[in-house]
Amino acid sequence: MSPRARTVVLISGRGSNMSALVEAARSPDFAAEIVLVLSDEPGAPGLAIAREAGVAAEAIDFRAYPGKAAFEAALEARLRAERAEIVCLAGFMRVLSPSFVERWKGRILNIHPSLLPNLRGLNTHERALRQGVAEHGCTVHFVTAELDAGPIIAQARVPVLPGDDAEALAARVLREEHRIYPAALNAVARSLTSANVREARLNPR
Ligand code: GRF
Numbered sequence: 001m002s003p004r005a006r007t008v009v010l011i012s013g014r015g016s017n018m019s020a021l022v023e024a025a026r027s028p029d030f031a032a033e034i035v036l037v038l039s040d041e042p043g044a045p046g047l048a049i050a051r052e053a054g055v056a057a058e059a060i061d062f063r064a065y066p067g068k069a070a071f072e073a074a075l076e077a078r079l080r081a082e083r084a085e086i087v088c089l090a091g092f093m094r095v096l097s098p099s100f101v102e103r104w105k106g107r108i109l110n111i112h113p114s115l116l117p118n119l120r121g122l123n124t125h126e127r128a129l130r131q132g133v134a135e136h137g138c139t140v141h142f143v144t145a146e147l148d149a150g151p152i153i154a155q156a157r158v159p160v161l162p163g164d165d166a167e168a169l170a171a172r173v174l175r176e177e178h179r180i181y182p183a184a185l186n187a188v189a190r191s192l193t194s195a196n197v198r199e200a201r202l203n204p205r
Contacts, residue, residue: 001085001196004033005189008084010075010092011039015046016174017090017111017181022053024182031189036082038075040094062094072100086189089143090181098145108143109188111181113173115155116141120148125166125173136160136169138177140184154184 007025009018018037025034037050042059050057060078065071071094079087089110101108114124116139119131128136137157144150156176160169 001193002033002083003193004031005085005192006035006083007032007086007088007185007189008036008038008079008082009034009050009088009090011037011044011046011090012041012093013044013046013091015044015049015091017177018046018088019049019053020178020182021088021090021185022050022055024186030182031186031193032086035084036078038078040071040092046091068094068097072097076100076103085192086185088181088185095147096143101143101145104143106142107188107192109153109181109185110141110143110148110150111177112139112141112148113170113177115139115157116148116152123166125169128160129164129166129169134160136173138173138180140181153188154180156180 009021011018015037022034024030025032034055037047037055037057039047039059040062042061044059047057047059060071060074062071065074085107087104087108089108114128115135115137119127125136135157137155139152140154141148141152142150156179158172158176
């Protein structure tokens with residue numbers, strides 16, 4: 001494990017969470033460094049945003065592969081080549097296979113726009129409004145084979161206000177996403193790097 005955990009961010013779209021991670025990782029005290037941004041969509045606006053921020057960014061176009069296994073093999077090869085230690089999903093719209101997720105167990109994170117376990121899956125803001133809940137929010141969790149069901153690392157709550165539509169609610173949640181995702185990555189990276197330092201002390205080469 002590197003002194004700062006080498007982290008790759010996977011996106012499919014606008015990349016605002018990715019930007020929040022990149023900004024946070026500029027601080028020398030941050031326990032992770034963002035070494036690469038990858039998108040399964042070559043047209044993802046987040047790719048250009050990452051490059052403007054000085055971070056390498058590439059597409060691995062899902063359509064260029066005969067199927068999910070071949071796409072995931074290319075993704076895995078790129079992660080290995082980059083010596084990635086942590087993977088952050090940030091608006092990455094593909095469900096990764098159980099074998100992929102298992103290989104990255106404890107080192108693959110996702111941000112989800114609801115208070116899990118409530119509202120797994122898509123369209124969470126519309127569904128929160130339909131449920132009539134008083135509170136909504138976001139969750140950072142470890143990715144496991146079951147969608148949006150892995151161990152929770154951090155959550156933030158926001159009120160649902162009278163007159164909210166899905167857009168207003170999404171914006172309120174997104175502000176919290178940008179706060180808790182960097183904090184969660186920092187905590188996970190710190191625990192992985194310090195566990196590694198402990199192990200190196202116990203088993204000196
Ligand atoms: C965020 O709401 C995130 O919680 C969800 O997808 C959206 C991605 O937005 N998984 P962005 O690409 O990070 O701006």
